[in-house]
Amino acid sequence: MVYPENFEQKIGFDKIRELLEQQCISPLGVKHVERIRFEAGHGAVQEMLNRAEEFRQILLSGKAFPNSGYFDLTNELKRIQIKGTYIELEWLFDLKTSLQTINACLKYFDDAEDGLYPQLTALTEGMEPQEGLLKEIERIMDDKGEIRDSASSxxxxxxxxxxxxxxxxxxxxxxxxxxxxxxxxxxxxxxxxxxxxxxxxxxxxxxxxxxxxxxxxxxxxxxxxxxxxxxxxxxxxx
CATH class of the missing domain: 1.10.1420 (MutS, DNA mismatch repair protein; Chain A, domain 3)
Structure with missing residues (x-):
């Protein structure tokens, strides 16, 4: 716990957080930034600095990183866990786009030179491309988000x-x-x-x-x- 409680306001950390939120390209990013708190531990700070530096190097490399297709599907995915419910067409399209983006991110780090982005690559540990699910969605939905005639007889x-x-x-x-x-x-x-x-x-x-x-x-x-x-x-x- 940081003391005093208004320490972040005193040092302007809350303003930095607001600036970061303005640069987010998805609601998920905003939520992540909202959870960021002032950190005094050297190890944790160094880790975050290393991640920031690695991403700076990605931007400088000229090799485009997936920068679109980030949707917050948290509530919808929770809702469809209820028996008898189904995902709405609009959300299915967002899910399809999100899976494509996730796969593109994983491929980006897989294709990168070994050891080039260790901190960022570590964030993908345990994540697997959902190729089977994506192919099934693509089978029934076209690129415009419409259900294909061939989805079912x-x-x-x-x-x-x-x-x-x-x-x-x-x-x-x-x-x-x-x-x-x-x-x-x-x-x-x-x-x-x-x-x-x-x-x-x-x-x-x-x-x-x-x-x-x-x-x-x-x-x-x-x-x-x-x-x-x-x-x-x-x-x-x-």
Whole structure:
């Protein structure tokens, strides 16, 4: 225990810690800096100085060290330990990126000349590249963070059905638009548009009862209503 309790404030150590926090590139780094306390032991201080010097040499070497992809997954990894829970897509992508970064860091020190960075290399002791887990995540997730169609046969089938359904919806709404145009129910320059996430036809208010469907919206003037044809509405609600 350091005495007095405000010793760090008296010598400005707290300001140094704040400056370090500003240079951190991840929440994990900030948490680590927050735990740093004034150290008077010669051995411990020398060890930290050696680590700092080794990293300075890395920066001077020009050989880029992995400097991105550091995420704090602590809470999420704890949460999914509960039976019946699963990792959210966003967190799975962060986990994938984190594993890639960890592997890159381990490879960096493995490829370095023996004895070049002993203090930093010691920090990686006991760590193993999680290649199996990373490959499994990469099998189901692409580089954009989207689940691949090939992730499972069931997912592939579902997406194919949805794609066919969307093509059917597109075809029917276009056909309804052509029929409404021929009947003089839509303005000459009107096109199919989107309202409330649905494809709709802009219909002249006076003709709204001639096109069967669900009214999603109307223009500010009230002269145009936006209708989703019944057959398209039914398809969307399947």
């Amino acid at each position: 069931a997912l592939k089938e579902i997406r194919q059905k949805l794609h066919r359904k969307q093509l059917s919806i597109d075809g029917r709404i276009r056909k309804s638009m052509q029929e409404a145009r021929k009947a003089g129910l839509v303005p000459d320059d009107a096109e199919v548009t989107i309202r409330s996430g649905r494809m709709v036809i802009p219909v002249i208010a006076s003709g709204k009862r001639q096109l069967k469907g669900f009214i999603h919206d109307e223009s500010a003037t009230g002269q145009t209503v936006f209708i989703e044809p019944t057959e398209v509405f039914d398809l969307n609600n399947e």
